Amino acid sequence: MAVDLERILRPVDTPMPSFPPKFMTLAGGEEMVIRQVEREEIPDILPHVEKLVHVERDFYDIVAARVYAELLGYHCHRVQDEYVLVAQIDGELAAVVNGRRMNADQGMSYHTLSLRRGLRVGAHAFAAKMEYHMDILGQKEVFIVAESPIGFRRWMIEYKLEKRFEVAHELGGCPSWSLTRGLFEAARHDLVVGRRPVPEHLLAKAKAAILKPSDPPRPPEDLLAATRSQNDPTGTALMLHAWALEGRK
Amino acid sequence: MREVYAIGLGITSFTRLEYPVAEIAAYAGMMALRDAGIREVDHLYVANMGACRLNHQSGLASAVVDSLSLTPAGAETIENGPASGASALKQGFMAVASGLHDVVMVIGAERMREVNNLEATDFVATLTHPLSEHIYGVTLPAMAGLFTRLYMEKYGVTERHLAMVAVKNHAHAMDNFFAHLHEPITLAGILDSPEALTNNPYIADPLRFYDACPVSDGGACIILASQEVARKQGKPLVRLAGVGQATDTHAVHEREEPTDLLAVRRAAEQAFRMAGVTPQDVHVAELHDAFTILEIVESEEVGFFPKGQGHLALERGETRLGGRLPINPSGGLKAKGHPVGATGVGQAHEIVLQLRGEAGNRQVKDARVGFTCNFGGFGNNVVCLTFVRED
Numbered sequence: 248m249a250v251d252l253e254r255i256l257r258p259v260d261t262p263m264p265s266f267p268p269k270f271m272t273l274a275g276g277e278e279m280v281i282r283q284v285e286r287e288e289i290p291d292i293l294p295h296v297e298k299l300v301h302v303e304r305d306f307y308d309i310v311a312a313r314v315y316a317e318l319l320g321y322h323c324h325r326v327q328d329e330y331v332l333v334a335q336i337d338g339e340l341a342a343v344v345n346g347r348r349m350n351a352d353q354g355m356s357y358h359t360l361s362l363r364r365g366l367r368v369g370a371h372a373f374a375a376k377m378e379y380h381m382d383i384l385g386q387k388e389v390f391i392v393a394e395s396p397i398g399f400r401r402w403m404i405e406y407k408l409e410k411r412f413e414v415a416h417e418l419g420g421c422p423s424w425s426l427t428r429g430l431f432e433a434a435r436h437d438l439v440v441g442r443r444p445v446p447e448h449l450l451a452k453a454k455a456a457i458l459k460p461s462d463p464p465r466p467p468e469d470l471l472a473a474t475r476s477q478n479d480p481t482g483t484a485l486m487l488h489a490w491a492l493e494g495r496k
Numbered sequence: 497m498r499e500v501y502a503i504g505l506g507i508t509s510f511t512r513l514e515y516p517v518a519e520i521a522a523y524a525g526m527m528a529l530r531d532a533g534i535r536e537v538d539h540l541y542v543a544n545m546g547a548c549r550l551n552h553q554s555g556l557a558s559a560v561v562d563s564l565s566l567t568p569a570g571a572e573t574i575e576n577g578p579a580s581g582a583s584a585l586k587q588g589f590m591a592v593a594s595g596l597h598d599v600v601m602v603i604g605a606e607r608m609r610e611v612n613n614l615e616a617t618d619f620v621a622t623l624t625h626p627l628s629e630h631i632y633g634v635t636l637p638a639m640a641g642l643f644t645r646l647y648m649e650k651y652g653v654t655e656r657h658l659a660m661v662a663v664k665n666h667a668h669a670m671d672n673f674f675a676h677l678h679e680p681i682t683l684a685g686i687l688d689s690p691e692a693l694t695n696n697p698y699i700a701d702p703l704r705f706y707d708a709c710p711v712s713d714g715g716a717c718i719i720l721a722s723q724e725v726a727r728k729q730g731k732p733l734v735r736l737a738g739v740g741q742a743t744d745t746h747a748v749h750e751r752e753e754p755t756d757l758l759a760v761r762r763a764a765e766q767a768f769r770m771a772g773v774t775p776q777d778v779h780v781a782e783l784h785d786a787f788t789i790l791e792i793v794e795s796e797e798v799g800f801f802p803k804g805q806g807h808l809a810l811e812r813g814e815t816r817l818g819g820r821l822p823i824n825p826s827g828g829l830k831a832k833g834h835p836v837g838a839t840g841v842g843q844a845h846e847i848v849l850q851l852r853g854e855a856g857n858r859q860v861k862d863a864r865v866g867f868t869c870n871f872g873g874f875g876n877n878v879v880c881l882t883f884v885r886e887d
Contacts, residue, residue: 272689274696274706276682365679367695440691 258327263348266332266379269441270449273366279341280445280453281334281375289322291457292333295340295362302464306395313418314358317345329357330379334372336363338458342372346380346389347417354380354389355417356426359398362460370401374439377406381431390423392416402426406434497593500736501726502848502883504532504601504719510676510833510842512609513713517544517551521605522563524715524838528601529564532719533729538597540564540571543584543604544837546619547573550611560603577623578786579872580604581716581840582879586739588720598722604841605715616711620836623873625747637708639748639874640787641700646755647789648702651804655702657811659687661788662706662830664816669827671857676712676833707788712833716842732852736844738773738882740766746876757797759878760869764798767867771882775799778821778882779863780850782843784871785828791815794869795823798880817858825850825858840870844881851885 268282284292296318299311320326326347334342341363346356356376361369380389391408393399402408403424412422431439445453506527513520521542529535542557553559561571576583581604588602608616621635629639647653663683669675686696686706696704726733742762745751751758768774775798783798785791792806800821801809809815815823826832826846829839847866849855864885871878 271691272685272695273691274681274685275679276685365677366685371694437694437697440694442690 257324261328261348263328263330264383266330266375266383267443268445268450268453269375269443270445271371271441273336273368273371275366277336278449279334279336279368279371280449281332281372281441282445282450282453284331284333284457286322286324288457289318289331292340292343293318295457295460295463296343296360299360299362299464305397305464307464310358310360310394314343314345314360317357318343321345332372332375332379333457334368334375335453335457338452338456339363339460340457341368341460344372344376346376348384348386349390351385352387354384354386356380356389356391357418362463364462364464370405370438371440373402375441377426377431378439381428387428389426390414390416391426392418392421392423405438406430498595499723500589500592500720501723502718502734502736502844503599503721503726503729503731504528504534504717505845505848506531506717507674507842507845508715509674510712510714510835510838513607515607517547517553517605517607517610518556518559518563520607520713520715521556521560521603524605524717525560525564525601525603528717528719534599534719537566537569537599537601537719539569539588539591539600540566541574541584541587541600541602542571543574543576543580543602543841544606545575545577545580546606546608546836549619550616551607556605560605566601575837576877576879577872578784578834578836579840579870579877579879580837581842582844582868582870582881583741583840583872585718585720585736585841585844585881586741586879588718589736589739592720592722598725599719600721601717601719602841603715603717604835604838606835606837607713608711608835609713613711628747628749635700636786636874637700637703640708640789641703643748643754643874644702644787644789647793650755651807653789653792653807655704656683656687657792657807658703658707658788659683660810661785661791662686664810665785665791665824665828665830665832668817668825668858669831672827672832674714675827675831676710676714677827677831679831681706703787703789709786709829709834712835714833714835714838714842716838716845718841718844718848733886734848734851735884735886736881737884738767738769738771738880740764740768740770740880742766742878744876746873748874755793757793757875757878759875760794760797760871760880761799763878763880764867764869767880767882768799771865771884773865773882773884777865778867779865780825780847780860781821781823781867781869782826782828782846783823783869784839784843785824785830786834786871788830790871791823791828791830794871798867798869817860822860825855825860840868840879843868843870844883847881847883851883
């Protein structure tokens with residue numbers, strides 16, 4: 248008797264509402280659209296992510312490698328209840344964010360990969376992801392980790408995340424931080440922006456194609472150009488300072 | 497006094513650098529030696545504000561002179577807060593002008609990002625008065641915020657004018673390979689759109705994120721020499737023609753009029769007088785825009801525009817590249833970056849480059865007189881320089 252292995256291997260997805268697309272003006276004046284992508288669009292994203300696996304700075308290599316795998320997991324129906332959002336500027340891919348619905352009340356944030364440096368592109372995309380968990384899926388908390396000091400500053404510090412170190416994050420081998428509904432509401436005014444509906448011409452351009460980024464992250468060219476420290480102390484110092492003021496430990 | 501010429505230029509990227517501060521300085525020095533086509537100097541001045549505290553490196557000049565294999569040349573470190581760079585150039589000028597030396601190297605270098613941002617901000621805040629300012633938590637952004645609010649009330653400068661300075665200087669920096677920020681911004685993005693408050697939050701009301709310069713590492717070098725040496729070199733003759741320095745009260749509230757930057761005014765007058773030029777003769781200037789308000793105010797105090805009207809000249813487009821008097825074609829401290837000890841030398845580097853005609857896409861056409869203003873403390877120690885192209 249033949250067995251349909253795909254039925255066994257493929258997890259059953261919970262019906263999830265879609266992320267309503269939104270747009271915003273960046274500091275550079277460009278308008279960025281953030282929308283959810285379906286599985287059919289993943290092959291269009293993979294080549295742009297793959298290039299960043301070879302950028303050995305600011306943890307681009309490890310984040311891109313992991314995002315690549317997660318996108319494949321989504322595309323091949325091997326991760327249950329995963330979603331992927333993209334940010335596009337004039338059709339060009341600017342950021343990829345993803346995560347997963349763990350259960351009705353809890354979400355698991357996977358990654359935020361920015362392909363356009365500066366201008367808070369990654370920060371806006373992350374905020375959209377949290378908006379999806381909280382406002383669209385109606386969840387109570389989202390578990391988050393960060394690979395890089397930049398991520399630590401943007402998520403753990405800017406959102407004042409709580410430690411939930413007893414929860415093992417699905418990225419593996421690292422303790423989780425949590426964005427609770429209360430923390431999200433406190434951050435919403437300052438950090439979660441965007442307007443809906445997206446003007447038709449912007450949305451049409453974004454949906455027509457996911458274009459190659461024109462200025463992706465690259466290894467530094469100059470001998471003494473910027474490199475990021477693996478041990479940037481700014482984030483932890485800011486966090487400890489803020490916690491001391493709040494009486495947290 | 498002998499005449500003094502700039503014969504060699506060197507600079508690093510102003511950004512985050514993962515090298516010891518002595519190496520940052522040495523790299524800029526090496527580039528300048530190569531530019532000048534020389535292998536020896538008589539003396540070395542190194543401008544630096546924070547190596548002792550931030551980088552555990554005292555006697556920086558002694559380290560750099562050895563790194564560059566320039567021993568047994570004399571060397572000393574010059575510290576005058578953010579005006580260290582121009583102060584070191586002044587020392588170099590005096591050494592050559594007096595006849596003590598024929599060729600001196602002046603390097604400015606800083607590595608601020610070895611520490612976290614809180615420590616860097618606190619370190620810079622040590623410029624303020626210890627008992628009447630610092631002890632109450634005043635930082636330089638806070639001081640600039642207070643100053644800006646007064647200036648807005650007195651002269652009608654608005655947040656839009658501040659944002660215009662930032663937009664202008666970010667645009668200028670796009671043509672500067674060594675600038676810290678290569679990030680064009682717009683008024684829509686940082687001021688007018690619904691997302692502007694998130695893109696550009698307040699850091700010290702009324703100053704916002706894009707009103708303040710980044711925290712940068714970097715180094716810059718100028719080699720100064722006598723006329724005899726300069727003429728042999730075969731490069732365009734750019735003379736350091738005027739030097740001016742003035743001080744003011746340490747505590748800002750002790751000034752008769754807190755919105756007057758008298759040290760800027762007096763230092764500029766000296767620099768112009770020594771060079772035999774007036775503010776109206778200047779073709780290009782690098783002013784100390786650690787905060788956008790300072791570019792506007794300094795442009796008035798040095799005499800480019802009447803007091804209280806600098807923001808109007810900005811509105812008319814006079815201070816952008818292509819305008820009547822381009823200010824901060826390098827991107828200024830705002831977008832080029834502000835490694836404090838290096839800044840004054842970096843400003844002079846840009847002006848010499850402009851007067852040589854080597855500034856590429858940001859070249860100011862027919863520039864023959866250039867000016868810099870290096871602002872120490874909160875305007876309590878200011879050094880201004882005037883450069884003139886002679887051939």
